[in-house]
Amino acid sequence: MPEAIYFLIASVVFFVIFGYFVPVGLWITAQFSDVSISIWELVFMRIRKSPLTDIVNSMITCQKAGVKISLAELETYSLASGDVKELTKALITVKQSNLNITHDELKAAGLAGKNLMSFINERKSDLESGLGDTKRELCRKIFEDLSESQINELSIFVTKL
Template sequence: MPEQAIVVIIIFAAIIGFFTFLYYVPVNLWITAVFSGVRVGLFELVFMRIRRVPPRIIVESLITATKAGLQLSTRELETHFLAGGNVPLVIKALISADKANIQLTFNQATAIDLAGRNVFEAVQFSVNPKVINTPPIAAVAHDGIQLIAKARVTVRANIGRLVGGAGEETIVARVGEGVVTSIGSSQSHKHVLENPDVISQLVLQKGLDAGTAFEILSIDIADIDIGENVGAKLQIEQAAADLKVANANAEKRRAMAVAEEQEMRARAQQARALVIESEAEIPKAFAEALRTGKIGVMDYYRLQNIEADTQMRKSIGGELPPPQTGGQE
């Protein structure tokens, strides 16, 4: 192998080794930490590389915390980074809380960050309260008039309850429930329109922020509109239902009357059939009586004359039509 090729390989290997050394031994970062007053060992930075922890993030965060007067160690920052936390955001939140005189420890900040909440945003909400606008809330007063209200809830983050505390959705739901209860307990919708602050006072007294990550500072009714006359609508629907029931009962009675009339007609037809059947038996009875000698021919004619006379008398009285045939004794 030519000597020039060997020299090129050695130079190339030296360059690779130099950059590898700088990667695992960040001398510049160590010098920056020393001049910033942060005690970080050079081998400690090497071990960070081996543990796959970015030394720059840890050192810069530690420098920022030290300049702000916070006493932290690289071990604490490394532990939080390896746990999946956002180290720069935690340091930023700790500095903001310290300047605002808010009690926030490193353990609390890391717990909030690992819980998935933005710890810096939480500190901002503690300093600058947040306004939550509720959707339109519909409720009905005792007089049956519907009111549609919109509320503005001013909240402040409660650092001590950020871990495990309920979020904004719970605040909105509880405020909506309180508004519905307050309007529903009012005797008249006019009273609510005249004194909307009554709703705010009643809702605030319920302690709606219990178990949440926020502290409610105020509840303001931004707007109230009149909706439907629910009471009148319900009365109309009730009257329509009563009318349907009355019509059904009347139809039932009519059907029963028709059935009863048909039954009576059937009985009358049955009775007439029995009468006709009985009348048909009369000639047979007379014939049998004549044959056996129980009555004579003169008796038969006498009965025919009596019947003709009876029909004539009834015809004169207007009860029956005049007889068609008759006999003389």
């Protein structure tokens, strides 16, 4: 009789630990939403203490909106203290607005502490006024003419401002 109780207790402990590390419900949600995430990816994300629900929901939202972004990109952004939900909204806005802003630009702006929607609106207004292309062209011409040491000096000067 005591062996049956030990077995029952061990089974309950196993299922509690299994249920914590293996988010089966989240995996099923992802599968029904046509987002290919393996159960092992979710387990390793749990071990890395990534916000599983935010990342999987963002993957589902991006998939439905036609935005291509990988699970690794979202998890890396999240682990770098980025707001995955805000990034998802920004990615969808960029896609719907047909703006020429890359995922990396958005992630860099978000990690720099900028509000991504404000960043997008600034870029949108720059493009509408024609300043965006002019600014890029001017920066490109300036950097073409500078040597490596001049670029380093310029970056040091700008950081001191």
